[in-house]
Amino acid sequence: MKNRLKVLRAERDWSQGDLAQRLEVSRQSVNAIETGKFDPSLPLAFKLARLFERPIEEIFTDEEERTSESAI
Amino acid sequence: MNACIGSPAQYRFQDRFLFFIVPLFVLDGILDIWGFHYHHLHPAGALAVLCAAVQSSPIIGFIVIIGLYLAEEKDEFQKSILVQSMLWAIGVTLAVTTFCGSMEKYSQGPRVDIASVQFLFFLVYIVAIAANRWRYR
Numbered sequence: 001m002k003n004r005l006k007v008l009r010a011e012r013d014w015s016q017g018d019l020a021q022r023l024e025v026s027r028q029s030v031n032a033i034e035t036g037k038f039d040p041s042l043p044l045a046f047k048l049a050r051l052f053e054r055p056i057e058e059i060f061t062d063e064e065e066r067t068s069e070s071a072i
Numbered sequence: 073m074n075a076c077i078g079s080p081a082q083y084r085f086q087d088r089f090l091f092f093i094v095p096l097f098v099l100d101g102i103l104d105i106w107g108f109h110y111h112h113l114h115p116a117g118a119l120a121v122l123c124a125a126v127q128s129s130p131i132i133g134f135i136v137i138i139g140l141y142l143a144e145e146k147d148e149f150q151k152s153i154l155v156q157s158m159l160w161a162i163g164v165t166l167a168v169t170t171f172c173g174s175m176e177k178y179s180q181g182p183r184v185d186i187a188s189v190q191f192l193f194f195l196v197y198i199v200a201i202a203a204n205r206w207r208y209r
Contacts, residue, residue, distance in 0.1 A: 028150070
């Protein structure tokens, strides 16, 4: 699953540590989510959506959905 | 919560490990080296059962503190790292002991001391957790 966390974070001039503190998770967690190595749970995705004041689908993109859309 | 230096659950896990598992390991080592190898003590009956229970207590205690950590930790990514490391430790320990057991059965190889298998488990767990932390640094 792709995401726009790095861009959204950069817009606010937040470091990974800043975002981690706001989400109450470790910096490694933010790094793993940003690099696509770890998909967050639904509660954490909602927390991110609330924090960035965006709908979840604007932050996360489902790769499978994108592939099937481009195939059509 | 400070995101850079670990969660309260991680601190509790470390404290439990230091003050609960390490002393059990020391007791285990004293029994093993001083009692069985140096003095060649061979307890029987209830004492043998008690000594065997002491020898297996670090692994039981470790599973308990892992369970407590998983229940207390809110960071799902940190939980997943711990679970991955545990799976590596369990998998490698089972594979190595199965291999050694088979070698012993088929080719009359040297006898594997089953009581020391937990040291292999802890060793692989420590290597796996260090590797995972480095991977997601």
